[in-house]
Every structure is written in structure tokens, then in C-alpha cells.
Amino acid sequence: MTPVRGDLPARKRINRLYDESLYRFDAVEPSYWEATGGALSFASTALRGDASCDVAVIGGGYSGLSTAYHLAGNLQADVRVLEAGHIGWGASGRNGGFCSLGGSKLGLASAVRRYGIEAVRHYWRAQVDAVELVRSLILEEGIDAQITGDEELAVACSARSFAELRAHALDQFTLLRLDASVVPADEFRERYFDSPQQHGAIRIRPTFGLHPVRLVRGLARAAVARGAILHAGSEVLAWQKSGDVHLLSTAGGTLRAKKVVMAANGFMPEHLHRSFAGRPMPMISAIVVTRPLSDVELGAHRWQSSTPMITARNLLNYFRLLPDRRLLFGGRGHSSGGAAGTASNYELLISQMRQLCPAWHDVTIDYRWQGLVCFTRRLTPSIGRLADDPSVFFAFGYHGNGVNTSIWAGREIAGWIASGAGNAVPASIPLMVQGLSERFPLAAIRLWYLRARLAMLRAADRIDDLRS
Numbered sequence: 173m174t175p176v177r178g179d180l181p182a183r184k185r186i187n188r189l190y191d192e193s194l195y196r197f198d199a200v201e202p203s204y205w206e207a208t209g210g211a212l213s214f215a216s217t218a219l220r221g222d223a224s225c226d227v228a229v230i231g232g233g234y235s236g237l238s239t240a241y242h243l244a245g246n247l248q249a250d251v252r253v254l255e256a257g258h259i260g261w262g263a264s265g266r267n268g269g270f271c272s273l274g275g276s277k278l279g280l281a282s283a284v285r286r287y288g289i290e291a292v293r294h295y296w297r298a299q300v301d302a303v304e305l306v307r308s309l310i311l312e313e314g315i316d317a318q319i320t321g322d323e324e325l326a327v328a329c330s331a332r333s334f335a336e337l338r339a340h341a342l343d344q345f346t347l348l349r350l351d352a353s354v355v356p357a358d359e360f361r362e363r364y365f366d367s368p369q370q371h372g373a374i375r376i377r378p379t380f381g382l383h384p385v386r387l388v389r390g391l392a393r394a395a396v397a398r399g400a401i402l403h404a405g406s407e408v409l410a411w412q413k414s415g416d417v418h419l420l421s422t423a424g425g426t427l428r429a430k431k432v433v434m435a436a437n438g439f440m441p442e443h444l445h446r447s448f449a450g451r452p453m454p455m456i457s458a459i460v461v462t463r464p465l466s467d468v469e470l471g472a473h474r475w476q477s478s479t480p481m482i483t484a485r486n487l488l489n490y491f492r493l494l495p496d497r498r499l500l501f502g503g504r505g506h507s508s509g510g511a512a513g514t515a516s517n518y519e520l521l522i523s524q525m526r527q528l529c530p531a532w533h534d535v536t537i538d539y540r541w542q543g544l545v546c547f548t549r550r551l552t553p554s555i556g557r558l559a560d561d562p563s564v565f566f567a568f569g570y571h572g573n574g575v576n577t578s579i580w581a582g583r584e585i586a587g588w589i590a591s592g593a594g595n596a597v598p599a600s601i602p603l604m605v606q607g608l609s610e611r612f613p614l615a616a617i618r619l620w621y622l623r624a625r626l627a628m629l630r631a632a633d634r635i636d637d638l639r640s
């Protein structure tokens with residue numbers, strides 16, 4: 173029997189990158205989504221004793237559930253999902269609900285230099301397909317995911333930023349053959365909202381808003397209906413291989429599987445398998461949600477839209493008006509996730525929200541929560557199959573934009589597994605996302621790179637503000 177990474181079964185010995193409070197799988201993050209997520213209408217029990225299956229998936233978020241859903245459906249595979257918390261415990265139950273284009277932080281010029289324009293266009297076509305995949309899955313499975321809006325706006329916070337958006341961003345979207353257009357400040361004021369910080373925007377399609385927990389629960393229900401078995405409360409503590417069989421051990425039992433899919437994104441248990449160690453760069457993203465806003469308050473900013481929006485900055489904020497007239501406002505989280513830093517980060521978010529909407533200076537906050545998104549060293553998602561063990565697949569690194577990308581990636585991995593093809597990567601998976609991204613050098617201190625990078629971006633935003 174071979175441990176794939178040392179002998180580290182005991183949870184207490186895991187060295188996490190962030191504060192331990194980020195990894196309390198038995199706790200429920202106090203989000204607006206959890207409070208309004210509807211009933212659990214699917215079965216999921218902890219793994220007890222020994223069991224076996226063809227495909228075991230580690231992680232019960234969108235990536236893992238989509239893999240299971242697509243495998244169990246037309247592909248008829250015998251698949252089980254092992255989830256440490258409850259189904260949707262991770263980012264899939266905590267995000268802003270933007271089903272939008274993104275997934276990569278690699279700039280266009282660098283991407284074209286590295287992969288060529290056709291490969292880059294292929295990536296962005298897949299992004300559009302991914303948004304439409306989520307939409308059709310919601311409709312076909314009758315998921316009450318509360319879809320709102322049909323576009324995303326990148327809002328310029330200064331006249332200078334708007335000029336740059338118009339001059340450069342639009343050209344880039346055109347080069348990528350994406351559906352983007354300019355919204356001047358006066359049209360923006362009439363159709364969306366007004367603020368001292370809005371100077372026009374770029375409109376991008378397709379995008380829509382949704383309810384993340386309702387989506388994750390709907391996807392889980394659909395996967396179970398197709399025959400997938402979900403094990404919540406089943407953290408994988410050790411991963412060993414005996415001949416061709418993987419053995420995934422939890423506190424309650426052991427799952428034997430012919431194939432394994434690693435689908436844990438920012439919460440990746442890197443210690444379980446040497447191939448994944450040092451590859452992900454998790455980063456905290458945080459959200460606050462106001463109490464419901466009155467007509468007078470909405471009127472003070474002429475707010476009349478539920479369109480998902482972001483600020484066009486390096487360290488952006490994302491925001492949308494929810495169906496019950498609360499504002500959801502998100503941004504980067506604290507750099508370590510400790511209690512004091514997390515509290516001051518929420519205050520920073522709230523002050524950013526009040527700068528955008530000064531008339532709401534005394535509107536109280538009803539919900540605040542956070543979770544981990546995942547970057548990679550090459551700044552594009554990592555989707556593939558291990559070169560030295562073709563029975564292990566993976567999908568992670570969606571750069572804070574995984575609602576569409578994770579569900580699409582799960583479908584691609586499922587198709588790949590079911591096709592039985594050797595190591596050949598299916599043609600539908602764009603070059604930009606294929607395979608593992610390089611490891612971070614000195615991976616144990618990789619958060620220091622992240623902090624340095626964030627400090628540089630923050631400084632660049634400040635300089636932009638001063639020049640505006």
C-alpha cells in the first residue's frame with residue numbers, strides 16, 4: 173500500500189495556509205445564502221465503513237457535483253462525492269452569485285504571447301459556453317436559482333478610468349469576439365444607479381445573477397436523482413493507493429475507487445497528494461449584505477437594476493441588488509483570516525460600499541461572510557489528468573470566477589473520464605487551462621507573494637485615484 177504523500181492521516185497535523193477558522197468543516201458560514209437557501213431535498217450521509225465505486229470525487233461544491241451529475245447521467249458511471257462539510261460548504265455556497273465571464277487573471281497580451289490568439293479565443297468561447305451551460309442546467313433541472321439580469325457592468329470610478337475602458341478594454345473584448353459595449357455615464361445614471369463614483373461602464377454579455385446555495389442544492393439533488401451518492405461530513409484524511417485502487421479514508425470509513433477527481437479548489441487538501449502540493453494559491457474573498465433598502469433609499473441613488481456589477485479597478489469590488497432589495501457588496505478578504513483582521517476587513521468593505529453609495533451611510537449590515545477562491549501561478553485554471561497517474565483528474569484555480577467555470581470544468585472532466593481516452597486531452601478543453609500550473613517556489617510562504625502582489629495593486633489603484 174503506497175501513501176501518495178507521506179503518512180499524514182491525522183487532521184490535527186495539517187498545516188493550513190490561513191487561520192484555522194477558515195477550515196471548520198462542521199460550522200455553517202452565516203451567509204445570506206444559507207439563511208435563504210430553501211430546503212435540502214437530497215440525501216447525503218457521512219461515509220460509514222468500507223465502500224467502493226468507479227469514480228470518487230473529493231469536494232462537494234460546483235466542480236465536484238457537476239462532475240458527479242454529468243458522470244452519473246448519460247454516462248452511467250458509479251460515482252460518489254466525499255465532502256468535508258455539508259454539500260456546498262465551500263465557495264460554492266458563499267459566492268456573490270455572478271455567473272459571468274472570467275476564470276483567468278492572465279492579461280490579454282501575455283495570454284496571446286504564451287498561447288496564441290486562437291487558443292485565447294477558444295478559452296473565451298468556452299467561458300461563454302460555461303455561462304450558457306449553467307443557465308440551461310438551471311432550466312432543465314428546474315432549479316429555483318433566482319436568475320436576475322442578463323449582463324455584467326464594469327463601472328468606471330473616475331472619468332479617467334472610463335476613458336481607459338473605452339480606449340483599451342473595449343478593443344480587447346472585440347479582439348476576443350466577446351459581446352461588449354460602452355455605457356456612457358448619463359445612460360448609466362438613467363438605467364442603473366447614480367453615484368459620485370460612477371463615470372460610465374462597459375457592458376459584457378452573457379452574465380446573470382443567481383442564488384448560489386439554491387444552485388448548489390439543486391445540482392446536488394439532480395446528481396442524486398441520476399444515481400450519484402453524496403457523502404457530506406466526510407473529510408478525506410488520507411489517500412493511499414493499493415495496486416490500481418485508490419483508498420480514501422475518512423473518520424468514518426474508507427472509499428475504494430478506480431479513479432479520483434480532486435475538486436476542492438481554494439480549500440484544496442494539498443497534503444493528501446504530492447502532485448497537488450504547492451499548486452493552488454487560495455485567497456480570501458468577503459461579502460457584506462445590507463438590510464432591505466426602502467424606496468426612498470433606493471431613490472437617493474436612482475437604483476433601479478439587479479444587474480451584477482464590478483468596479484473597474486485592480487482590486488475590484490463586486491455588487492448587486494438582491495431580489496429582496498438588499499445590496500450585496502464584496503471584495504478581497506483579509507490576508508490571514510484571523511479574527512481581528514477579518515473584522516477590520518469587513519469595516520473596510522462597508523466603507524467602500526458607503527463611498528459608492530454615500531446616501532446609505534447609516535444602512536445597517538445584516539450578513540457578513542467569507543471564503544476561499546483559488547489562483548494559480550500561471551493565472552489560468554488548472555484542468556486535467558495527472559501525467560504520472562492517469563486515474564487522477566483535477567479541476568481548480570478559477571481566480572474568483574468559478575460559478576460558470578467550475579460547472580463547465582466538471583462536465584469536461586466527466587466527459588473525459590467517460591470517453592476512456594488515454595492521456596489525450598479532449599479538444600473541447602482549451603490549451604490555456606490544460607494540466608497542472610507550476611508549483612509556487614517556497615510554497616510554504618506563498619501567501620507572502622500574494623500579500624506583496626496585493627500591496628502593489630492597491631498602490632496602483634491609489635495612484636489612479638490621485639491622478640483622476
Ligand SMILES: Cc1cc2nc3c(=O)[nH]c(=O)nc-3n(C[C@H](O)[C@H](O)[C@H](O)COP(=O)(O)OP(=O)(O)OC[C@H]3O[C@@H](n4cnc5c(N)ncnc54)[C@H](O)[C@@H]3O)c2cc1C
Pocket residue numbers: 197230231232233234235236254255256257260261262263264265266267268269270271272406407408409435436437438439440441457458459490502541542543544545546567568570571572573574575576578
Ligand atoms: C466570497 C466569495 C465570492 C465569490 N463570488 C463569485 C462570483 O460572484 N462569481 C463567480 O463566478 N465566482 C465567485 N466566487 C468563486 C466561486 O465560488 C468558486 O470558484 C467556485 O464555487 C468553486 O467551486 P468548487 O466546487 O471548485 O470549490 P468549493 O465550492 O470551494 O468546494 C470545495 C469543497 O472541497 C471540500 N474539501 C476540502 N478538503 C476536503 C477533504 N479533505 N475531503 C473532502 N472534501 C474536502 C470543501 O469542504 C469544499 O466544500 C466567489 C468565492 C467566494 C469565496
